[in-house]
Amino acid sequence: MHPSQVLFPGAQQPVSLPVCDHYAGSEKLMRKSMALQQELGPVFDITFDCEDGAAAGNEAAHAQLVAALVNSPDNLHGRIGARVHDVGNAHFEQDIAIICGQAARRLAFVMLPKAGGVNDVLHALESVNRTCLAAGRHALPLQVLIETHGALTDVWKIAALPQVESLSFGVMDFVSAHHGAIPATAMRSPGQFDHPLVRRAKLEIAAACHLHGKVASHNVTTDINDTTTVADDARRAAQEFGYTRMWSIHPGQIRPIVQAMSPSAEEADQAARILLKAAAVQWGPIEHLGNLHDRASYRYYWCILQRAHASGVALPTQAASWFADDASTTTTMQ
Numbered sequence: 001m002h003p004s005q006v007l008f009p010g011a012q013q014p015v016s017l018p019v020c021d022h023y024a025g026s027e028k029l030m031r032k033s034m035a036l037q038q039e040l041g042p043v044f045d046i047t048f049d050c051e052d053g054a055a056a057g058n059e060a061a062h063a064q065l066v067a068a069l070v071n072s073p074d075n076l077h078g079r080i081g082a083r084v085h086d087v088g089n090a091h092f093e094q095d096i097a098i099i100c101g102q103a104a105r106r107l108a109f110v111m112l113p114k115a116g117g118v119n120d121v122l123h124a125l126e127s128v129n130r131t132c133l134a135a136g137r138h139a140l141p142l143q144v145l146i147e148t149h150g151a152l153t154d155v156w157k158i159a160a161l162p163q164v165e166s167l168s169f170g171v172m173d174f175v176s177a178h179h180g181a182i183p184a185t186a187m188r189s190p191g192q193f194d195h196p197l198v199r200r201a202k203l204e205i206a207a208a209c210h211l212h213g214k215v216a217s218h219n220v221t222t223d224i225n226d227t228t229t230v231a232d233d234a235r236r237a238a239q240e241f242g243y244t245r246m247w248s249i250h251p252g253q254i255r256p257i258v259q260a261m262s263p264s265a266e267e268a269d270q271a272a273r274i275l276l277k278a279a280a281v282q283w284g285p286i287e288h289l290g291n292l293h294d295r296a297s298y299r300y301y302w303c304i305l306q307r308a309h310a311s312g313v314a315l316p317t318q319a320a321s322w323f324a325d326d327a328s329t330t331t332t333m334q
Contacts, residue, residue, distance in 0.1 A: 001283075002322060003275060003279070003298070003302045003305075003322060004302070006283045006295075006298075007283075007295060007298055007299045007302055008299070012162070012213055013213070014213035014214075014303060015165045015166065015213060015214050015215050016215075016303075016306040016307065016310055017045065017165070017166060017215045017244075017245055017310065018042060018043055018044050018045050018079065018245070018258075018310050018311065019043075019044070019244060019245050019246065019257065019258055019261035019262055019307065019310070019311055020043070020044035020045070020245070020246060020247075020248050020253075020254055020257040020258050020261070021044070021045045021046075021047055021168075021217060021245060021246070021247050021248065022044050022045065022046050022047065022247075022248040022249075022251070022253075022254055023046075023047050023049050023083070023220075023247060023248065023249050024046060024047070024048060024049065024053070025048075025049040025052055025053025025054075026053060027065060027069075029251075030046075030048055030065075030066075030069055031069070031074070032251060033046045033251065034046065034069070034074045034075065034076075034080070035074075036251055036254065037076070037077060037079065037080075038074070038076050038077075040254075040312070041077070041312055042077035042078075042079045042310075043258055043310070043311050043312040044079075044248070044254050044257075044258060045079045045080070045081060045108065045109075046079065046080045046081070047080070047081045047082065047083050047111055048066045048069065048070070048080065048081070048082045048083070049082075049083045050062055050063055050066060050082060050083055050084050050085060050091075050095050050099075051083050051084065051085050051086070051113050052083075054091075059085075059091045059094065059095070060091075060094060060098065063091075063094065063095050063098040063099050064098055064102075066082050066098075066099050066103075067098055067099050067101075067102035067103040068102075070082070070099070070103040070106050070107055071102065071103050071106050075106055078106060078108060079108050080106075080107070080108055081107060081108045081109035081110060081111055081143070082095075082099050082107065082109075082110055082111065083110075083111035083112075083113060084096060084099065084110060084111070084112065084113075085113075086112070086113050086114035086115070086120075087112070087115070087120045087123050087124050087127075088114070088116075088120075092124075092127075093127060096110075096127050096128055096131050097131060100128055100131040100132050100135060100137075100140065101131050101134070101135055102135075104131070104132040104135035104136065104137035104140060105135065105136060105137050107137075107140060108141070109140065109141040109142065109143050109165065109166075110124075110128055110140060110141075110142055110143070111142075111143045111144075111145065111168070112124045112142060112143070112144050112145065113145045113147070113170070114145065114147060114148060114170075114173070115144055115145065115146075115148065115150070115151045115158070116148055116150040116151065117148075117150035117151060117153065117154040118154040118157040118158050118161075120150075120151075121142070121144055121158050121161060121164065122161075124142065125142060125161070125163055128140055128142060129163075139162075139163055140163075141163060141164075141165040141166075142161075142163050142164050142165070143164070143165060143166040143167070143168060143217070144158055144164055144166075144167050144168070145167075145168050145169075145170045145173075146158070146167050146168065146169055146170065146174075146201070146205050147169070147170025147171075147172075147173035147174045147177070148173070148174070148177060149177060152174075152201055152204060152205075155167065155204055155205055155208045156208045156211070158208070159208035159209055159211065159212040159214050160212050164214060165214060165215060166209070166214055166215040166216070166217050166245065167205050167208065167209050167214060167215075167216060167217065168217040168218075168219070168245075168247065169201065169202055169205050169216075169217070169218060169219045170219060171186075171187055171192055171198065171219040171220075172187050172219070172220075172222075174198070174201055175187050175198065178197070182195060182197055182198065183195075186198045187222065188221070188222055188223065189221070189229060189232065189233055189236075192219070192233075193236055193240065193241075202218075202237075202241050202243075203241060206241050206242040206243055207242075210242060215244055215245050216241075216242060216243045216244060216245065217243065217244075217245040217246060217247065218233070218234070218237035218241070218243040218245065218246040218247065219246075219247060220247045220248070220249045221233045221234075221249075221253065222249075224249065224250040224252065224253065225252075227252060227253070227255075227256045228256075230248075230253045230256045230257060230260075231256040231257070231259070231260045232260075233246070234246050234256065234257045234260035234261050235260045235261075237261075238260070238261050243261075244261065244307065245261070246261060258311055258312075261311075262307065262308065262311030262312075262313055263304050263305075263307055263308040263311070263313060264313075265313055265314065267304055267308070268304065268305060268308035268313045268314075268315055269316070270301075271301035271302070271304040271305045271308070271319075272305060272315055272316045272318075272319035273288065273316075274286070274288050274293055274297070274298070274301050275298060275301055275302060275305060275319065276316070276318055276319060277293075278293065278298050283295065283298065305319060305322075309323045
């Protein structure tokens, strides 16, 4: 039997997504990110940005561009989503009508910014589902930015919604929402990991995601010139706060994030060996290198293996066969 059937019987499978979500707003950067995804494989997602990417007065044309690029042959792996305007914005319904109406079948997800709480998310889902169903797509995944007091208050309810697959932390808007009570240094490292209110927000989001099997996505690193900083931020987000995905806002940030947040080759090999041993005894307890393992640890190692596969980490042939039916082909990062 497949590991997911054995280890999560009768339960909703935990969501597995590439560890990096790269944002692009202008046509030039959108096309550049698509070319890079073709080169590296689907080891990172792309989000085309309508909220900050569209020039004032050009919102409809920008949404048309997003739909056209999502539908184009250059969307080789089907791992491109779109960030629309927030539900209180006059352009929200227009974004949904154009992008979901024209590209629902090829769109990977919709990202909703500035939700004021769970009711805004439900409103967005109603609009997305109505438009997508008319276009022949059922249950398009929704990702939600948690960057307001109301969204953080409702974060457990938002994470519980079946169609929501990921929650992202918007540190800059969250800090700004405190009207100067949190210093600007908390928008970047090391302050973003040290300030108690920001730490609390990050931990609440991660905990809500893991309760409901969703993906916790970490905020951006604003320093676009120092790859060491972005790699350090990704490592801290993963190791100290339990985030398994992170935003990129510059092509130079993609590789450091993927490398920092992906399981190492050694971790992937250990996970594969343990799971292959387990499969050989019909998922009963095993001993590996002097340690006892059973289904509790198997679930952990299966999640590690899924992340490794999504990140392009090479797996032993037998373990790789568990992913043979994936719709997209993952290549190895260079």
